[in-house]
Amino acid sequence: MEPTKIILDENDLPKDWYNINADLPSPLPPPLNPGTGKPLGPQDLAPIFPMELIKQEMSLERHIKIPEEVREVYRLWRPSPLYRAFRLEKALKTKAKIYYKWEGVSPAGSHKPNTAIAQAYYNMKEGVSRLATETGAGQWGSALSFAANLFGLKCTVYMVKVSYEQKPYRRIMMETWGAEVFPSPTNKTNSGRAILKQDPKCPGSLGIAISEAVEDAATHEDTKYSLGSVLNHVLMHQTVIGIEAKKQLEMVGEYPDVVMGCVGGGSNFAGISFPFLHDKLKGDKKDLRAVAVEPTACPTLTRGIYAYDFGDTAQLTPLVKMYTLGHTFIPDTIHAGGLRYHGAAPQLCLLAKEKVIEAKAYNQIECFKAAELFARTEGFIVAPETSHVIKAVIDEARGCKEEKTILFNNSGHGNFDMASYDAFHQGKLVDYICPDSKIKESLKCLPKVG
Amino acid sequence: MEPTKIILDENDLPKDWYNINADLPSPLPPPLNPGTGKPLGPQDLAPIFPMELIKQEMSLERHIKIPEEVREVYRLWRPSPLYRAFRLEKALKTKAKIYYKWEGVSPAGSHKPNTAIAQAYYNMKEGVSRLATETGAGQWGSALSFAANLFGLKCTVYMVKVSYEQKPYRRIMMETWGAEVFPSPTNKTNSGRAILKQDPKCPGSLGIAISEAVEDAATHEDTKYSLGSVLNHVLMHQTVIGIEAKKQLEMVGEYPDVVMGCVGGGSNFAGISFPFLHDKLKGDKKDLRAVAVEPTACPTLTRGIYAYDFGDTAQLTPLVKMYTLGHTFIPDTIHAGGLRYHGAAPQLCLLAKEKVIEAKAYNQIECFKAAELFARTEGFIVAPETSHVIKAVIDEARGCKEEKTILFNNSGHGNFDMASYDAFHQGKLVDYICPDSKIKESLKCLPKVG
Numbered sequence: 001m002e003p004t005k006i007i008l009d010e011n012d013l014p015k016d017w018y019n020i021n022a023d024l025p026s027p028l029p030p031p032l033n034p035g036t037g038k039p040l041g042p043q044d045l046a047p048i049f050p051m052e053l054i055k056q057e058m059s060l061e062r063h064i065k066i067p068e069e070v071r072e073v074y075r076l077w078r079p080s081p082l083y084r085a086f087r088l089e090k091a092l093k094t095k096a097k098i099y100y101k102w103e104g105v106s107p108a109g110s111h112k113p114n115t116a117i118a119q120a121y122y123n124m125k126e127g128v129s130r131l132a133t134e135t136g137a138g139q140w141g142s143a144l145s146f147a148a149n150l151f152g153l154k155c156t157v158y159m160v161k162v163s164y165e166q167k168p169y170r171r172i173m174m175e176t177w178g179a180e181v182f183p184s185p186t187n188k189t190n191s192g193r194a195i196l197k198q199d200p201k202c203p204g205s206l207g208i209a210i211s212e213a214v215e216d217a218a219t220h221e222d223t224k225y226s227l228g229s230v231l232n233h234v235l236m237h238q239t240v241i242g243i244e245a246k247k248q249l250e251m252v253g254e255y256p257d258v259v260m261g262c263v264g265g266g267s268n269f270a271g272i273s274f275p276f277l278h279d280k281l282k283g284d285k286k287d288l289r290a291v292a293v294e295p296t297a298c299p300t301l302t303r304g305i306y307a308y309d310f311g312d313t314a315q316l317t318p319l320v321k322m323y324t325l326g327h328t329f330i331p332d333t334i335h336a337g338g339l340r341y342h343g344a345a346p347q348l349c350l351l352a353k354e355k356v357i358e359a360k361a362y363n364q365i366e367c368f369k370a371a372e373l374f375a376r377t378e379g380f381i382v383a384p385e386t387s388h389v390i391k392a393v394i395d396e397a398r399g400c401k402e403e404k405t406i407l408f409n410n411s412g413h414g415n416f417d418m419a420s421y422d423a424f425h426q427g428k429l430v431d432y433i434c435p436d437s438k439i440k441e442s443l444k445c446l447p448k449v450g
Numbered sequence: 451m452e453p454t455k456i457i458l459d460e461n462d463l464p465k466d467w468y469n470i471n472a473d474l475p476s477p478l479p480p481p482l483n484p485g486t487g488k489p490l491g492p493q494d495l496a497p498i499f500p501m502e503l504i505k506q507e508m509s510l511e512r513h514i515k516i517p518e519e520v521r522e523v524y525r526l527w528r529p530s531p532l533y534r535a536f537r538l539e540k541a542l543k544t545k546a547k548i549y550y551k552w553e554g555v556s557p558a559g560s561h562k563p564n565t566a567i568a569q570a571y572y573n574m575k576e577g578v579s580r581l582a583t584e585t586g587a588g589q590w591g592s593a594l595s596f597a598a599n600l601f602g603l604k605c606t607v608y609m610v611k612v613s614y615e616q617k618p619y620r621r622i623m624m625e626t627w628g629a630e631v632f633p634s635p636t637n638k639t640n641s642g643r644a645i646l647k648q649d650p651k652c653p654g655s656l657g658i659a660i661s662e663a664v665e666d667a668a669t670h671e672d673t674k675y676s677l678g679s680v681l682n683h684v685l686m687h688q689t690v691i692g693i694e695a696k697k698q699l700e701m702v703g704e705y706p707d708v709v710m711g712c713v714g715g716g717s718n719f720a721g722i723s724f725p726f727l728h729d730k731l732k733g734d735k736k737d738l739r740a741v742a743v744e745p746t747a748c749p750t751l752t753r754g755i756y757a758y759d760f761g762d763t764a765q766l767t768p769l770v771k772m773y774t775l776g777h778t779f780i781p782d783t784i785h786a787g788g789l790r791y792h793g794a795a796p797q798l799c800l801l802a803k804e805k806v807i808e809a810k811a812y813n814q815i816e817c818f819k820a821a822e823l824f825a826r827t828e829g830f831i832v833a834p835e836t837s838h839v840i841k842a843v844i845d846e847a848r849g850c851k852e853e854k855t856i857l858f859n860n861s862g863h864g865n866f867d868m869a870s871y872d873a874f875h876q877g878k879l880v881d882y883i884c885p886d887s888k889i890k891e892s893l894k895c896l897p898k899v900g
Contacts (some may be wrong), residue, residue, distance in 0.1 A: 004522075010457075076828070168868070169865075172872045173868060175875055379596060425622070
């Protein structure tokens with residue numbers, strides 16, 4: 001009998017990450033300095049990132065070795081289990097076989113520590129003693145707090161003030177791992193002080209928090225900045241998910257017809273899909289489909305345009321070529337906070353542009369319905385972000401005329417998101433389908449390049 | 451190299467539970483009808499429990515088969531991983547080897563589903579269509595909601611009103627799994643209505659919620675009652691933990707010198723220790739130590755007396771022989787709500803009386819300190835209940851003059867308990883060491899028996 005969980009031995013934990021830069025169908029357009037319009041060099045990033053991560057960001061090597069010390073920490077929860085969703089299949093009366101990788105087993109409860117651990121390690125190796133980062137509701141901040149602590153680094157988290165006040169539990173989690181967490185805007189940075197001067201009651205935003213964290217890193221010798229998605233090296237660190245999944249599927253003689261994941265910045269989708277996309281791009285799996293799932297309230301891949309834009313609202317980052325709704329785009333307040341990003345990872349966007357991957361968008365109410373069905377069949381209550389891929393998987397399985405193997409990334413648990421399930425049960429959720437006019441207006445902000 | 455996690459194949463999931471009734475050093479004093487003083491018969495329990503569970507409650511068979519349908523559900527998270535706490539050992543500079551069984555991987559986040567699944571299954575088999583139970587902060591209620599749903603049963607949870615209002619997240623979890631949850635006292639039962647008539651603003655108590663759930667079951671043909679600890683069959687269902695742990699330790703050539711668990715009603719401690727106690731009682735492991743850890747605010751095993759007493763405050767249950775602080779004892783409000791019980795499981799108490807097991811008590815602040823060290827070394831943030839065994843393990847390891855193998859049950863995660871960690875960080879926690887006078891006063895309530 002096929003097992004419910006396909007478990008990989010710790011000795012089979014991947015020894016390398018997979019770098020899709022080696023296999024992209026066309027060269028990745030380089031990030032540009034917004035002042036000069038010229039491609040960025042390593043030296044531009046050196047004030048805020050350690051050199052090894054900058055090298056990884058620009059590397060064209062297909063395989064990059066995972067340091068033993070990183071693998072040692074991964075062992076706390078990796079290899080993560082691959083589940084066969086027998087009960088969900090039965091409820092759907094589908095001919096599809098549904099497999100999911102369960103990343104909720106990590107101490108922080110999501111896939112985020114896969115890169116947080118690696119980033120903390122390289123910073124520690126290069127003598128950095130403190131990491132600064134931003135966080136919205138706290139998923140990324142808690143992953144980095146956990147990771148920094150294990151490598152003896154201090155960690156400073158700028159948490160969007162409204163979340164800091166309304167959602168204290170992730171903040172407490174970060175503090176339990178020893179991080180210091182500040183409600184942003186703070187009076188600790190020039191950017192924070194400037195905003196507070198204008199509006200002492202400013203509730204903060206992810207853009208402001210990024211500015212504060214980057215400034216903190218740039219102005220302190222011992223401190224670097226850390227980012228939880230979008231960048232090449234972040235996506236690469238997440239490929240342990242897909243590499244493990246591939247081995248696990250091999251153990252039961254399977255290979256997916258479709259690989260799916262939800263997309264905010266793109267790291268969890270990249271993590272599960274890139275190692276399979278290698279086989280599509282360079283091997284014999286030409287028919288493999290990979291589907292990125294996003295919210296209709298923030299339809300970057302499905303309705304954005306492919307252009308150079310700023311990664312952040314405050315225009316602090318380099319210009320990157322990606323699908324974007326414009327850096328001034330403010331998505332409606334859906335519960336899947338981690339999917340509210342105006343752009344997406346450049347690697348992912350290039351693959352979408354080249355039609356290597358597909359994209360779909362869903363409304364939040366149908367996603368919560370899907371997540372509830374999942375909870376009532378498979379048991380696990382997932383994060384609102386993850387509910388989007390579950391909805392897409394259910395549609396894919398229901399539409400199945402013949403046997404098909406679906407693999408998706410169950411990226412995290414919903415233990416800190418129960419209030420959103422309550423709103424769903426009580427019929428208080430609203431669907432926000434972004435109007436064309438809003439996108440059109442927002443796209444006016446795109447910078448002129450080249 | 452020894453792995454961090456010792457993983458058992460799903461095919462090695464135990465096929466039987468272990469029933470310690472077969473091996474007790476002296477016969478378990480029978481539960482008594484409080485009216486007649488006579489031992490209880492199966493027919494006395496039939497209105498509220500299904501016959502198979504009543505048979506298990508009274509069985510003297512050493513091994514009881516786990517139904518395939520129950521093993522099927524266990525596979526969603528079992529066998530649970532056994533961890534070697536390498537990082538904690540290093541931080542303690544101890545010669546001890548510390549292993550822990552991690553039960554936080556279950557969908558409800560604790561060991562509780564091990565029995566909830568079994569109870570839901572037997573009720574379903576006997577044609578029951580609804581389960582009623584009580585819950586305090588919601589650990590047990592969420593486990594039963596999860597289990598009932600998987601076997602197509604309805605589930606009604608009477609949740610102590612003050613928790614229902616102050617701690618909504620477990621309530622929402624139960625609703626996500628399809629349960630109906632009422633703040634107790636309700637106006638749905640005679641016992642609830644009687645209390646509301648006297649005190650419309652009554653905040654509720656576990657005793658009141660038990661009365662309501664039992665009455666609900668006793669007055670509805672299609673409904674039975676379900677209890678999350680204390681009873682023989684509940685403890686037995688938890689022995690999957692220890693049976694798995696034994697096999698996992700064998701895989702690395704180990705056998706514990708000490709087995710430890712925290713004790714409220716006693717089911718998680720029994721679950722990990724009973725399969726090992728078999729070897730002490732009937733085999734050659736005479737030196738094996740088993741240590742039950744409780745809070746100083748509710749020192750049942752360390753300072754109670756061994757006597758017949760009611761299992762509940764409201765005097766609704768049979769009389770059971772156990773260590774008790776008196777059924778009128780109201781423990782101070784420590785954060786480990788699951789350890790605030792005036793008695794403990796009769797099997798456990800007999801073993802303590804016969805000095806087969808030891809007991810220790812700790813204050814809550816030192817327990818949170820221990821849990822914080824655990825979070826910063828092993829990563830996982832545990833429930834306040836579990837923090838007690840971690841404190842005891844750390845003391846045991848620190849006191850170690852020579853190599854020793856310690857095994858403990860890491861019974862659940864603390865994702866729904868972050869407010870208590872916050873109180874700890876902010877120095878707001880208070881230690882409650884129960885004064886002798888309080889115990890002396892409370893023990894006056896003991897019923898006269900025999």
